[in-house]
Amino acid sequence: xxxxxxxxxxxxxxxxxxxxxxxxxxxxxxxxxxxxxxxxxxxxxxxxxxxxxxxxxxxxxxxxxxxxxxxxxxxxxxxxxxxxxxxxxxxxxxxxxxxxxxxxxxxxxxxxxxxxxxxxxxxxxxxxxxxxxxxxxxxxxxxxxxxxxxxxxxxxxxxxxxxxxxxxxxxxxxxxxxxxxxxxxxxxxxxxxxxxxxxxxxxxxxxxxxxxxxxxxxxxxxxxxxxxxxxxxxxxxxxxxxxxxxxxxxxxxxxxxxxxxxxxxxxxxxxxxxxxxxxxxxxxxxxxxxxxxxxxxxxxxxxxxxxxxxxxxxxxxxxxxxxxxxxxxxx
Numbered sequence: 001x002x003x004x005x006x007x008x009x010x011x012x013x014x015x016x017x018x019x020x021x022x023x024x025x026x027x028x029x030x031x032x033x034x035x036x037x038x039x040x041x042x043x044x045x046x047x048x049x050x051x052x053x054x055x056x057x058x059x060x061x062x063x064x065x066x067x068x069x070x071x072x073x074x075x076x077x078x079x080x081x082x083x084x085x086x087x088x089x090x091x092x093x094x095x096x097x098x099x100x101x102x103x104x105x106x107x108x109x110x111x112x113x114x115x116x117x118x119x120x121x122x123x124x125x126x127x128x129x130x131x132x133x134x135x136x137x138x139x140x141x142x143x144x145x146x147x148x149x150x151x152x153x154x155x156x157x158x159x160x161x162x163x164x165x166x167x168x169x170x171x172x173x174x175x176x177x178x179x180x181x182x183x184x185x186x187x188x189x190x191x192x193x194x195x196x197x198x199x200x201x202x203x204x205x206x207x208x209x210x211x212x213x214x215x216x217x218x219x220x221x222x223x224x225x226x227x228x229x230x231x232x233x234x235x236x237x238x239x240x241x242x243x244x245x246x247x248x249x250x251x252x253x254x255x256x257x258x259x260x261x262x263x264x265x266x267x268x269x270x271x272x273x274x275x276x277x278x279x280x281x282x283x284x285x286x287x288x289x290x291x292x293x294x295x296x297x298x299x300x301x302x303x304x305x306x307x308x309x310x311x312x313x314x315x316x317x318x319x320x321x322x323x324x325x326x327x328x329x330x331x
Contacts (some may be wrong), residue, residue: 218242
């Protein structure tokens with residue numbers, strides 16, 4: 001946002017005879033940015049050692065994806081609102097009502113939508129470009145700083161219609177699509193963690209081992225397992241507790257850990273007298289077939305393995321398996 005605003009101010013200052021107002025705002029922004037200096041060392045450390053190892057690098061399709069996600073994402077209602085949003089953005093930037101039935105399009109764009117549209121496009125473009133150049137991961141929520149400009153453009157697009165009844169109708173339609181999409185987001189489970197934790201709580205015994213691969217599944221499941229169950233929990237690749245993820249040099253940790261060694265450690269913890277519950281999933285970036293290999297090593301020594309919960313990618317965003325390996329004395 002600062003970069004986009006600064007660029008537009010510099011252009012405005014170059015084209016205006018009154019330089020002082022533009023210069024004053026640029027100086028104010030520069031002074032305000034000094035508040036970030038105490039955080040700069042932390043920022044540089046995170047940029048070098050953490051980043052987003054669980055996500056794919058940014059690319060310029062993110063510009064379109066951001067608008068889609070602002071509108072509600074991949075749901076049917078979200079897609080409908082996304083189509084409406086793209087139309088409203090076009091009308092806001094290029095359109096002007098001639099009467100209640102006609103809109104004239106001007107390819108030179110119109111004010112005030114021109115400045116708002118430039119702020120929206122530049123903010124997104126600069127963010128994605130830096131992410132692309134630094135191979136940093138991107139998620140639509142990272143572009144939330146551009147969301148206010150998106151909303152303003154939507155409002156200006158609605159005002160681009162001459163008929164008051166049409167404006168009200170489009171606003172009602174947009175609110176309806178957005179509300180339905182939002183309701184879907186808050187009522188449908190995002191993860192299978194609840195199913196997995198319920199199965200563990202129902203059948204596990206004190207002293208049993210709960211292993212996770214990748215550790216990214218750990219926080220959601222572990223918080224739902226009753227603490228009175230007294231199970232022991234361990235994660236791959238860090239062999240630590242599952243309540244937090246340590247992202248520092250994460251890819252290096254994954255690459256340096258051995259699936260065989262982890263499986264051996266899990267079996268040593270079980271000691272042949274406790275059951276093993278293995279929570280795992282596939283297709284996580286950087287893990288390759290590590291999680292499948294761990295399951296294979298455990299199955300080789302526990303032929304009575306069963307799968308109380310099977311991953312369901314059609315219903316859940318975060319899908320996962322739960323495998324049960326009985327202790328030696330229970331086979």
